[in-house]
Amino acid sequence: xxxxxxxxxxxxxxxxxxxxxxxxxxxxxxxxxxxxxxxxxxxxxxxxxxxxxxxxxxxxxxxxxxxxxxxxxxxxxxxxxxxxxxxxxxxxxxxxxxxxxxxxxxxxxxxxxxxxxxxxxxxxxxxxxxxxxxxxxxxxxxxxxxxxxxxxxxxxxxxxxxxxxxxxxxxxxxxxxxxxxxxxxxxxxxxxxxxxxxxxxxxxxxxxxxxxxxxxxxxxxxxxxxxxxxxxxxxxxxxxxxxxxxxxxxxxxxxxxxxxxxxxxxxxxxxxxxxxxxxxxxxxxxxxxxxxxxxxxxxxxxxxxxxxxxxxxxxxxxxxxxxxxxxxxxxxxxxxxxxxxxxxxxxxxxxxxxxxxxxxxxxxxxxxxxxxxxxxxxxxxxxxxxxxxxxxxxxxxxxxxxxxxxxxxxxxxxxxxxxxxxxxxxxxxxxxxxxxxxxxxxxxxxxxxxxxxxxxxxxxxxxxxxxxxxxxxxxxxxxxxxxxxxxxxxxxxxxxxxxxxxxxxxxxxxxxxxxxxxxxxxxxxxxxxxxxxxxxxxxxxxxxxxxxxxxxxxxxxxxxxxxxxxxxxxxxxxxxxxxxxxxxxxxxxxxxxxxxxxxxxxxxxxxxxxxxxxxxxxxxxxxxxxxxxxxxxxxxxxxxxxxxxxxxxxxxxxxxxxxxxxxx
Numbered sequence: 251x252x253x254x255x256x257x258x259x260x261x262x263x264x265x266x267x268x269x270x271x272x273x274x275x276x277x278x279x280x281x282x283x284x285x286x287x288x289x290x291x292x293x294x295x296x297x298x299x300x301x302x303x304x305x306x307x308x309x310x311x312x313x314x315x316x317x318x319x320x321x322x323x324x325x326x327x328x329x330x331x332x333x334x335x336x337x338x339x340x341x342x343x344x345x346x347x348x349x350x351x352x353x354x355x356x357x358x359x360x361x362x363x364x365x366x367x368x369x370x371x372x373x374x375x376x377x378x379x380x381x382x383x384x385x386x387x388x389x390x391x392x393x394x395x396x397x398x399x400x401x402x403x404x405x406x407x408x409x410x411x412x413x414x415x416x417x418x419x420x421x422x423x424x425x426x427x428x429x430x431x432x433x434x435x436x437x438x439x440x441x442x443x444x445x446x447x448x449x450x451x452x453x454x455x456x457x458x459x460x461x462x463x464x465x466x467x468x469x470x471x472x473x474x475x476x477x478x479x480x481x482x483x484x485x486x487x488x489x490x491x492x493x494x495x496x497x498x499x500x501x502x503x504x505x506x507x508x509x510x511x512x513x514x515x516x517x518x519x520x521x522x523x524x525x526x527x528x529x530x531x532x533x534x535x536x537x538x539x540x541x542x543x544x545x546x547x548x549x550x551x552x553x554x555x556x557x558x559x560x561x562x563x564x565x566x567x568x569x570x571x572x573x574x575x576x577x578x579x580x581x582x583x584x585x586x587x588x589x590x591x592x593x594x595x596x597x598x599x600x601x602x603x604x605x606x607x608x609x610x611x612x613x614x615x616x617x618x619x620x621x622x623x624x625x626x627x628x629x630x631x632x633x634x635x636x637x638x639x640x641x642x643x644x645x646x647x648x649x650x651x652x653x654x655x656x657x658x659x660x661x662x663x664x665x666x667x668x669x670x671x672x673x674x675x676x677x678x679x680x681x682x683x684x685x686x687x688x689x690x691x692x693x694x695x696x697x698x699x700x701x702x703x704x705x706x707x708x709x710x711x712x713x714x715x716x717x718x719x720x721x722x723x724x725x726x727x728x729x730x731x732x733x734x735x736x737x738x739x740x741x742x743x744x745x746x747x748x749x750x751x752x753x754x755x756x757x758x759x760x761x762x763x764x765x766x767x768x769x770x771x772x773x774x775x776x777x778x779x780x781x782x783x784x785x786x787x788x789x790x791x792x793x794x795x796x797x798x799x800x801x802x803x804x805x806x807x808x809x810x811x812x813x814x815x816x817x818x819x820x821x822x823x824x825x826x827x828x829x830x831x832x833x834x835x836x837x838x839x840x841x842x843x844x845x846x847x848x849x850x851x852x853x854x855x856x857x858x859x860x861x862x863x864x865x866x867x868x869x870x871x872x873x874x875x876x877x878x879x880x881x882x883x884x885x886x887x888x889x890x891x892x893x894x895x896x897x898x899x900x901x902x903x904x905x906x907x908x909x910x911x912x913x914x
Contacts, residue, residue, distance in 0.1 A: 258316040276310040294543060294591035296511060296520070333550025333607045337683065338535070338676040341610075342650050342690040360713040363688035364734045373728070375714065376721035376736040381406055383914060384414060384717060386867040387737070390913045391664055392421040392707070394430035394746045394787075395753050399863040418711050422704050425762065426787075428470035431703075433745055433789045434663055435465050437817065438532045438674075439482075439501055442810035443766060446506035446795030454794065459766045461504065462789065464497035466763070474701040475656055476649070479533055480638035488642060502566060504528070506795065506811055512573040515581050515593045521567045522560040523591075529559075531813040533641060534608075534648060535655040535676035543591035549677040550607040554587050558603030558615070561585030562633040602633035604640045608648040617646065644697055651676065653693035657706060658683075661692070662816065664710050666740040667731070674815030684732045720914045739914040741819055744805035745788035747911060751801075751834075754865050754905070755841040757785045766792035769799055780834050804828045829906040836894070839902035843895060854882040857897060865904045 255261055255270065264270045264280065267290070271279035284290040285303045309315075333339060347359055348366035355375065356362060368375060379387070385405050389397045397405075405417050421427060443458040445451065468478050478498070480488045485499035505524035508517045523542055530538030540546050541556035564585045571580050582593050585602075589595035603615035618640040619633065640647040655676060662668035669689045671681035683689045692706065699705040710716055721736040731738040742750065752758035767784050769791060784791070791799055798807050804825055808814045829835055842864075850860035858878035862870040870878060882896050904910060 258318045261314075261316065271310055271314055273314040274311060276307040279310055282307060282310065290590055291592045291594070292590075294519070294588075296509060296516070330550055330607055336550075336678060337686060338651055338654065338680075339550075339607055342653075342694050343687055344694075345687055347691075348687070355714050357717070358709050358713040359691070360688065360709060361715050363685050363691065364713075364715040367685060367733050368735055371727070371733060373724050373733065373735050375734075376718040376723065378714070378717050379719035379737065379914075381414075382868050383719065385417065387913050388414075388417055388421060388711065390742065390746065391711070392418070392430060393424050393426035394433070394749060395426060395758075396750055396865075397867060399860070402863065402867055414717075415708075415712055418708060422707060425470060426760075428466040428468070429762070429787055429789050430746075431469045431663075432462065432466035433743075434659070435469070436462060436789070437808045437810075437814045438659070439465070439504055440528055440810050440813050441504055441793065442506070442795045443792050444794035444796075446811055447509045449796045452794060452796055456765075458500070458504070459764070459790075459792075460497040461500040462766075463763045464494045464500075466789070468494055468498065469703070472702050472704045475696070475703060476642040476652070476701040479641060479652065480635075483529060483533075483641070484632065484634040484638040486635060486638075488638065501528075501532075502563065514569040514571050514573065514578055517569045518567050518580065518582070519560075519588075519591075519593050521569070522563055525563045525566070526556065526559045528813050529637075531674045531815070533655065534651055535658075535670075535672075535674055535680070535815075536605075537675055537677060537679075538605075548679050551605055554600065555603065555605055557585065557587045557600045559605075559637075561600050561602040562637050566634075602636065604637065605648070608651060609640075610646045613646040615640070618643070649697070650693065653696050653701075654689055656703075657692040657696050658689060659815070660703060660706055661710065664707075664716060665731075665734065666738055668816070672815070674813060685734075737914065739912050741805075741912050743817065744802040744807040747805050748788045748799075748801045750910070751838050751905060752785050754845075755838040756845040757782070757838060757841050759786050761786055761790075764790075766790055768792045780837070800828075800832070801834065826906075835905060836898075836902060839898050839905060840894070842901040842905075843897040846897065846901065854879040857882065858900075861901060861904055865901075866907075866909055 261270050261281075267280055270281045276282045280290070281292070282303070284292040285298055285306060287297050291297075348362045350356070350362055350365045350369060352365070355365060365375065378384075382402060385397055385402055389395060405413060408416070410416065439461075441458070441462060443455050445453045445455070468481075473492070473494070477487045477490065477492070480486065481492065481495045481498035482501035485495055487495065502525050505521070505528055508520040511517070523539060527537075527539030530536045536549065536551070537546070538551055538556060538559065540549075541551045541553050543553070545552045569580070572578055582588075582596060585600050586596040587598050587600050589597050602619060604618070606614070609615075609617075615636075618636040621636065621639055641649065641652055643649045644653070654670075655673070658668040658670045659673055662673055669683045669685050670676060671684075672679075675681075692709075695709065696703075696706055715734050716737070718735075718737045720739050724733075724735045728735060749758065767786050767790055769780065769784055788799070788802065791802075793810060795810055806818050806820055808817055842861075846857050846860055846864070850856040855875065858870055858875050861878070862868060862874070878900060881900055884896060
């Protein structure tokens with residue numbers, strides 16, 4: 251214990267067992283012994299490769315040079331009182347709506363919080379986006395598909411004063427809403443359809459798709475979020491039962507299996523750690539897993555609390571007491587606090603429990619554990635249900651943080667950035683909220699509306715803040731748009747890019763639910779080629795770990811090994827080259843050309859107009875139309891040496907535009 255490796259002084263000082271290393275003498279260095287699992291185990295249960303350990307040996311042999319300067323960080327005891335003063339752990343603020351100048355800009359209460367911040371900085375919001383931009387933005391935000399020219403025409407020509415609000419309502423009621431927002435949640439839930447222990451040991455999970463389908467149905471039904479949480483961690487609801495409960499309860503088993511060890515003791519504690527870490531990140535925005543080996547160095551979470559959470563799930567982990575042909579007994583048969591995270595060093599037995607920093611007043615874990623036992627419908631004591639009660643309890647438990655985390659996720663997917671920029675870390679190392687009062691007010695609204703997400707979408711998307719156009723006016727003062735003075739353009743996610751390509755070509759199959767569609771062979775580690783029978787929405791594609799679909803991989807599909815709160819967005823030559831050369835793109839361009847000819851006829855003018863309406867939700871400018879017609883008329887044969895018409899080339903070029911891949 252008390253070993254810190256975050257400074258040179260900490261390494262030399264070591265912990266309770268003495269200095270971590272002796273410069274120049276690797277064989278006398280505890281660090282090397284621990285890496286080799288000869289005494290202590292670093293990391294616990296999963297040994298590093300011989301090559302990496304050899305690098306450490308070489309480093310110590312040459313004197314362990316360390317450029318870091320500064321004093322070692324003290325390992326302080328968890329300070330609950332100081333921890334409860336952290337903004338994320340405080341009760342929701344109950345302040346009045348801000349007063350602002352210019353009431354005519356306000357559309358929903360959200361705008362008061364945004365405008366108040368802007369006015370304090372002597373800034374003004376951007377003008378409202380034009381109707382076509384809003385239509386395209388709303389379609390992609392809520393269902394992840396582009397509107398058809400007919401749908402755009404219908405909304406543009408709608409004379410009603412409430413036409414935009416009616417559009418939002420129709421999209422929220424679309425069956426495709428659950429596909430779009432379910433995919434967001436699958437990132438958080440680290441959804442994958444294989445074990446993920448190793449690229450060569452990546453066993454397929456044939457029933458994992460049932461969790462995905464249950465998530466999509468939950469969003470379409472607007473299942474209250476507190477029940478959605480309870481079904482996933484406890485397999486039962488707080489107030490009602492649901493046919494979705496069994497499949498949502500697969501959340502706990504979605505994680506990876508252990509790499510580099512077939513010892514059942516290692517496997518058991520890897521699974522427990524995976525469950526605890528994913529639960530903390532997904533629902534509470536906390537890095538609870540960092541307390542496995544010692545008290546959390548930053549947040550007020552003790553190692554004992556971590557192991558009390560493993561006790562909640564202890565009975566859920568079933569491992570065979572054998573490795574290959576050998577019988578290896580399970581050493582820990584009851585929940586224990588472990589020293590250094592190793593099952594070889596049990597300290598004491600523990601019972602199920604939760605995080606005290608998220609308990610109000612004098613409440614302790616027994617409040618919810620005893621409540622579970624008193625429930626008349628409880629057939630047996632299940633600490634998972636007690637965990638669900640605590641997580642959703644807004645008066646005494648973690649419910650207020652639970653609400654903050656999910657409203658931040660919703661905001662993030664509408665604006666491209668959360669009010670808290672670290673959606674999976676609301677702890678001390680996470681970002682502070684840009685609009686703390688707005689975050690708390692939205693969390694309160696979620697709770698007041700019965701934890702339902704669709705009213706939250708309406709509140710955000712009907713606001714003047716959301717309806718702003720993109721602008722460059724204040725870019726020098728707020729390049730990242732943290733004050734929300736415009737609507738910042740952002741690239742579509744990998745799955746939505748593929749879905750959009752299939753949609754504009756007319757090839758997309760909108761079959762919902764059921765077993766995932768395989769692309770290639772997981773056994774061969776190849777993603778394979780697309781065929782007409784695979785042209786479903788990307789959320790239904792099989793997602794084995796280590797084996798991403800080419801389109802999804804190029805555009806930063808999530809790595810589904812752990813909970814991901816925000817995807818990275820890279821801009822590399824690979825993306826441009828893929829859009830230029832990939833057979834899939836040329837195939838879809840040919841289908842799009844056939845669609846354009848079928849719907850617009852043979853006139854180049856009509857074809858150019860229709861291509862823009864289909865792909866970009868707008869008519870071309872006069873200059874764009876002239877260039878397009880000139881391109882289509884460039885050769886009288888209208889075909890290249892590969893037999894592709896100029897119309898195919900033109901459709902292919904349009905799909906490669908930034909405007910096709912971005913929403914603004």
